[in-house]
Amino acid sequence: MVSIIEKIMREHIVAGEYGDEIGLKIDCTLTQDAIGILAYLGFELLELDRVKTEHSVSFVDHNTLQIDYKHADDQRYLQSVAARYGIYYSKPGNGICHQVYLERFAKPGKTLLGSDSHTPTAGAVGMLAFGSGALDVAFAMGGGAFYLKTPKIVGVRLVGKRPDYVCAKDVILELLRRISVRGGIGKAFEYFGPGIKDLTVPERATIANMGSETGATTSIFPSDEVTKAYFKLQNREDEWIAIPEAKEKDFDEIIEIDLDALEPLIAKPGSPDNVVPVSEVAGLKVDQVAIGSCTNSSLKDLMTVASLLDGHRVHPDTALGISPGSRQVMKYLADSGDLAKIISAGARIFENACGPCIGQGFMPPTGSVSLRTFNRNFKGRSGIFDANVYLCSPAVAVASAIHGKIVHPKVLGPPPKIELPEHIELDDSMLIPPPKDGSKVKVIKGPHISQIPTIEPLPDHMKLNTVAKLGDNISTDDILPITRNSFSCRSDFSSLCQCTLSEIDNAFITRATKAKEKGGGIIIAGENFGQGASTEDAALAPLCLGVRAIIAKSFARAYRTNLINVGILPLRFLEDVDYQLTEVHDVILLENIRKAIEEDIYEIHLINKTRGNMVIEVAHDFSEREKKIALAGGLLNYYKGTVKNKK
Numbered sequence: 001m002v003s004i005i006e007k008i009m010r011e012h013i014v015a016g017e018y019g020d021e022i023g024l025k026i027d028c029t030l031t032q033d034a035i036g037i038l039a040y041l042g043f044e045l046l047e048l049d050r051v052k053t054e055h056s057v058s059f060v061d062h063n064t065l066q067i068d069y070k071h072a073d074d075q076r077y078l079q080s081v082a083a084r085y086g087i088y089y090s091k092p093g094n095g096i097c098h099q100v101y102l103e104r105f106a107k108p109g110k111t112l113l114g115s116d117s118h119t120p121t122a123g124a125v126g127m128l129a130f131g132s133g134a135l136d137v138a139f140a141m142g143g144g145a146f147y148l149k150t151p152k153i154v155g156v157r158l159v160g161k162r163p164d165y166v167c168a169k170d171v172i173l174e175l176l177r178r179i180s181v182r183g184g185i186g187k188a189f190e191y192f193g194p195g196i197k198d199l200t201v202p203e204r205a206t207i208a209n210m211g212s213e214t215g216a217t218t219s220i221f222p223s224d225e226v227t228k229a230y231f232k233l234q235n236r237e238d239e240w241i242a243i244p245e246a247k248e249k250d251f252d253e254i255i256e257i258d259l260d261a262l263e264p265l266i267a268k269p270g271s272p273d274n275v276v277p278v279s280e281v282a283g284l285k286v287d288q289v290a291i292g293s294c295t296n297s298s299l300k301d302l303m304t305v306a307s308l309l310d311g312h313r314v315h316p317d318t319a320l321g322i323s324p325g326s327r328q329v330m331k332y333l334a335d336s337g338d339l340a341k342i343i344s345a346g347a348r349i350f351e352n353a354c355g356p357c358i359g360q361g362f363m364p365p366t367g368s369v370s371l372r373t374f375n376r377n378f379k380g381r382s383g384i385f386d387a388n389v390y391l392c393s394p395a396v397a398v399a400s401a402i403h404g405k406i407v408h409p410k411v412l413g414p415p416p417k418i419e420l421p422e423h424i425e426l427d428d429s430m431l432i433p434p435p436k437d438g439s440k441v442k443v444i445k446g447p448h449i450s451q452i453p454t455i456e457p458l459p460d461h462m463k464l465n466t467v468a469k470l471g472d473n474i475s476t477d478d479i480l481p482i483t484r485n486s487f488s489c490r491s492d493f494s495s496l497c498q499c500t501l502s503e504i505d506n507a508f509i510t511r512a513t514k515a516k517e518k519g520g521g522i523i524i525a526g527e528n529f530g531q532g533a534s535t536e537d538a539a540l541a542p543l544c545l546g547v548r549a550i551i552a553k554s555f556a557r558a559y560r561t562n563l564i565n566v567g568i569l570p571l572r573f574l575e576d577v578d579y580q581l582t583e584v585h586d587v588i589l590l591e592n593i594r595k596a597i598e599e600d601i602y603e604i605h606l607i608n609k610t611r612g613n614m615v616i617e618v619a620h621d622f623s624e625r626e627k628k629i630a631l632a633g634g635l636l637n638y639y640k641g642t643v644k645n646k647k
Contacts, residue, residue, distance in 0.1 A: 003153045003246040004220055005188050008128040012111050014145050021623040023145030027054045028105065030114040032097045034062040035134045035535050037074055037491040039115050040081045041452050042138030045636065049439060050086040052143035057088040057105060059097035064353040065360060073446025074491055079432070084441040086434045094430035095326030095352040098122070098294040102205055103234055103328055104431065108223035108241050113140045117212045117534040117558060118294050118375065124204035125230065126223030126243040131212060133536035133562040135635045144639070147625060151188040151217040155251030158195025160260035165409045167393035168203035169296060169373065172210040173265040174257055177275035181473060182528045184214030185557060191221045192245040195259045200420060201230035202298035209295045210375045213272040215531060215556055235426055264408060267391035269377055271473065278396055281406050287368035289320045289401040291394055292350070293357040296373035297325030299332055300420060301394050306338035307416035308398040308409070314346035315404030321362045323350040332424050359383025359482040371397050371406070378475045378532060380503055383482060449491040453544055455567045457633040458597070462548055462590040467511040467521035468501060469584050474525060475532035476559065478504050480541050496537060497544035509545070511584070516546025524582050525552035530559025539566045549590065551618055553579060564626050567634030571618040574603065578616050586610040597627055
């Protein structure tokens with residue numbers, strides 16, 4: 001036997017050999033609206049009549065507030081392009097993409113590619129799911145393969161039984177505490193052991209979702225009787241298949257988590273791996289509590305929240321906001337009376353959407369403390385840059401909202417015993433299936449929706465000005481900050497690029513603009529550059545400002561791929577000390593760069609003209625396929641017409 005991940009991968013390999021870079025057949029895709037426009041603009045360039053996947057789904061869950069005409073126009077485009085090309089369309093208010101997809105579409109044993117880094121949430125039911133850039137999704141919709149380096153398969157064995165008030169969130173926070181936000185790079189996590197039997201599918205989804213914060217390629221659980229019960233609840237029992245858990249010998253590495261030894265945990269501000277026991281920060285005054293996001297907005301989560309709030313009131317100095325993950329969840333809460341309990345306690349109810357998780361509403365006050373059941377607490381993620389954002393379980397969040405300070409949830413007494421219902425009312429009226437023939441549907445584009453920017457093939461030589469020098473763990477939220485301006489420009493790339501690095505380097509735009517006039521710019525960065533969201537916008541924005549190469553100590557997997565796809569060279573320092581050899585404004589000569597890549601010269605000598613022609617050694621680490629994309633100036637240039645010819 002092999003691991004579940006290896007089994008599904010081998011069944012879907014269409015290029016390469018397992019153990020190297022492989023191309024996988026993608027059965028299904030999903031997009032969310034902030035990045036979906038880019039995916040569908042790319043798909044339109046393939047000039048195909050219809051998607052070639054088993055199903056593709058376009059969700060609107062980010063810009064649901066429609067604060068200007070651009071958002072409304074974007075959503076009209078998304079609905080029309082979905083009808084034209086055979087794509088399901090989930091309307092604003094239907095719910096968060098990962099929650100709704102898990103409820104209505106996810107299937108064990110299938111592959112899923114999504115233009116969102118938390119797509120591995122579907123691994124909760126034994127689906128092999130990956131987050132990637134929009135262009136990768138576009139080509140998967142056209143029948144193209146998804147390429148990745150075969151990850152090491154890490155078996156995470158769960159043993160023991162969780163003590164009172166230890167939640168699924170605490171399990172994944174414990175993993176983050178152990179291995180950090182870089183510890184999953186090049187790896188995929190597969191959960192097994194007696195401890196998984198105690199985890200419902202929504203709880204497994206929390207863990208699979210936040211595996212992305214470790215940098216992991218994906219996360220997965222077996223498909224067992226727990227999974228079967230969830231599919232029965234969704235009236236999809238006929239779509240369930242059993243996928244038994246693998247054995248210890250089937251993994252490249254083992255991590256064991258003793259659930260008996262866990263206690264409620266919390267991630268302190270700045271990073272999801274800044275994890276300590278709740279007891280260590282207990283007593284800290286809390287200004288705001290937010291419950292929701294694709295991590296903790298399920299029916300199980302909010303039934304727990306309702307039960308814990310019942311008979312209590314939110315502290316007068318604390319604001320509590322709750323965002324249900326889907327319309328299905330909201331309706332059950334309303335029908336069961338749980339919504340009344342939540343409202344009576346003094347909580348605010350927000351739309352079934354991402355909302356506060358991406359800085360869209362319910363921003364924390366200046367310098368405040370905000371507890372959130374979300375997956376990320378990077379600086380600025382909440383929409384402002386001087387809030388202190390902590391990540392915790394719903395139980396810790398509720399207890400702290402009631403007491404106005406961080407407390408262990410045991411102060412509320414024994415934990416409630418929450419059982420998922422045997423039946424819920426299903427209503428897919430806001431999930432619009434495509435017509436059988438969409439050829440007559442007119443795709444409607446607003447005036448601000450621009451074409452995807454492209455560049456010329458890679459030249460022989462590039463003389464680039466250093467426009468930024470950045471540190472370790474720079475996230476895509478740092479590269480393209482979450483602000484009202486950036487969210488309004490997601491389909492207007494010339495405007496979007498003006499937000500690049502705006503919150504951490506306010507002189508970057510000026511330097512990059514000047515460098516572009518002289519031939520282009522280059523960015524220097526530290527470890528794990530581009531962690532966080534898989535958004536391609538964070539690669540396109542620097543490209544629009546003339547950035548042609550980035551040299552880093554290491555890159556996050558999805559961001560590195562996105563750079564190659566848009567035409568920016570991701571180069572890696574051979575020695576960490578070389579990071580010190582270049583500063584802002586230095587002129588770097590990439591001589592014979594095209595020849596070096598063509599001739600498989602992986603170690604490249606760059607010349608710092610500003611510092612006496614000092615030589616800097618870097619490597620590119622391209623696979624054969626990536627080389628061709630880099631030489632062509634990006635994925636669109638390389639693949640133009642290839643998928644079309646397979647019609």
